[in-house]
Amino acid sequence: MEKGELIxxxxxxxxxxxxxxxxxxxxxxxxxxxFNGEKKDTFSGKGAYNAxxxxxxxxxxxxxxxxxxxxxxxxxxxxxxKKMTMIPxxxxxxNVAAGSITKKLPFTEGQLLNPPVIVTDxxxxxxxxPSLNDDLILALGLLTKDELLALKETTLKIxxxxxxxxxxxxxxxxxxxxxxxxxxxxxxxxxxxxxxxMRLWDKDTKESFDKDVYRYNKGNVMDAYGKIVAKIEEWKxxxxx
Ligand code: C5P
Numbered sequence: 001m002e003k004g005e006l007i008x009x010x011x012x013x014x015x016x017x018x019x020x021x022x023x024x025x026x027x028x029x030x031x032x033x034x035f036n037g038e039k040k041d042t043f044s045g046k047g048a049y050n051a052x053x054x055x056x057x058x059x060x061x062x063x064x065x066x067x068x069x070x071x072x073x074x075x076x077x078x079x080x081x082k083k084m085t086m087i088p089x090x091x092x093x094x095n096v097a098a099g100s101i102t103k104k105l106p107f108t109e110g111q112l113l114n115p116p117v118i119v120t121d122x123x124x125x126x127x128x129x130p131s132l133n134d135d136l137i138l139a140l141g142l143l144t145k146d147e148l149l150a151l152k153e154t155t156l157k158i159x160x161x162x163x164x165x166x167x168x169x170x171x172x173x174x175x176x177x178x179x180x181x182x183x184x185x186x187x188x189x190x191x192x193x194x195x196x197x198m199r200l201w202d203k204d205t206k207e208s209f210d211k212d213v214y215r216y217n218k219g220n221v222m223d224a225y226g227k228i229v230a231k232i233e234e235w236k237x238x239x240x241x
Contacts, residue, residue, distance in 0.1 A: 001025070001074055011037060012050070012196060018080060028054070028077045028192070034215040036125055041214070047077040049225045050194035055079055056232055057162070057193040064161050066154060068189040069181065084181025084190055087142055088123040089132070091151065093159040094175040098199055099212075110206065116159055118152055123179070147187060151180060158189070166200060169231045171209065174199035195225045 003025050004017030011033045016025040028047035033040050051073070058070030071080040094117045097107035101117075120137060121129040137143055143151065158178065166173045176198035179191040191197070200209045207218075209228050214221040 024083045051077045053194045054192040084183045086181040090121040092119045092177045096174040170203045172201045
């Protein structure tokens with residue numbers, strides 16, 4: 001399958017046209033950015049790590065009843081996805097307080113959030129991805145009331161599935177960000193599910209195995225990502241015989 005013209009270049013992924021109608025080719029690049037693009041680097045193999053992990057989770061979620069844009073892998077850093085119209089929302093689920101929530105609100109890092117907290121940010125770098133409440137989402141016409149309810153339920157379901165999965169690997173899923181898009185009448189999970197878009201802590205030591213390693217210079221980010229990939233590979237060997 002040949003890549004067509006470049007349609008969109010994000011901070012870490014490039015989207016190309018596909019020879020097949022209704023599909024796109026998503027290439028996970030080795031670029032890494034943080035703080036709205038202020039910090040930038042390239043790490044060889046990072047695209048492959050994130051594509052492999054995303055493909056695994058899209059497949060895992062599909063098997064558990066969540067509809068996603070994932071079609072198939074073309075190579076270790078490239079996947080075919082369904083062509084959607086993205087909904088400009090970053091939906092964040094939090095199980096433990098960390099990151100922006102501890103800066104904007106009086107939560108302490110590591111504080112348990114039970115039940116989990118879902119926050120919705122408007123995806124717009126020029127505005128600093130401002131937080132939206134339900135009324136603003138409806139007023140902006142981004143979703144209907146029913147769609148908003150359904151997306152929150154789906155997000156909680158994804159959170160439960162991923163939380164339990166990582167729990168088995170002795171990791172805490174602190175938080176993650178997902179995005180959805182429209183595909184005909186359906187709303188599908190899109191974008192990626194990778195170490196770039198979640199926080200993962202070791203259950204005992206609370207060491208980070210995610211983009212915070214890069215954001216806050218906590219060590220070698222490729223080693224951290226590699227450990228998650230290795231744990232998932234081990235899980236696959238045990239469970240997908
Ligand atoms: O920055 P904040 O603490 O709000 O991030 C919450 C979670 O969402 C983190 O796992 C972070 O990596 C992810 N996130 C993301 N893309 C953004 C903002 C947050 O993947 N633009």
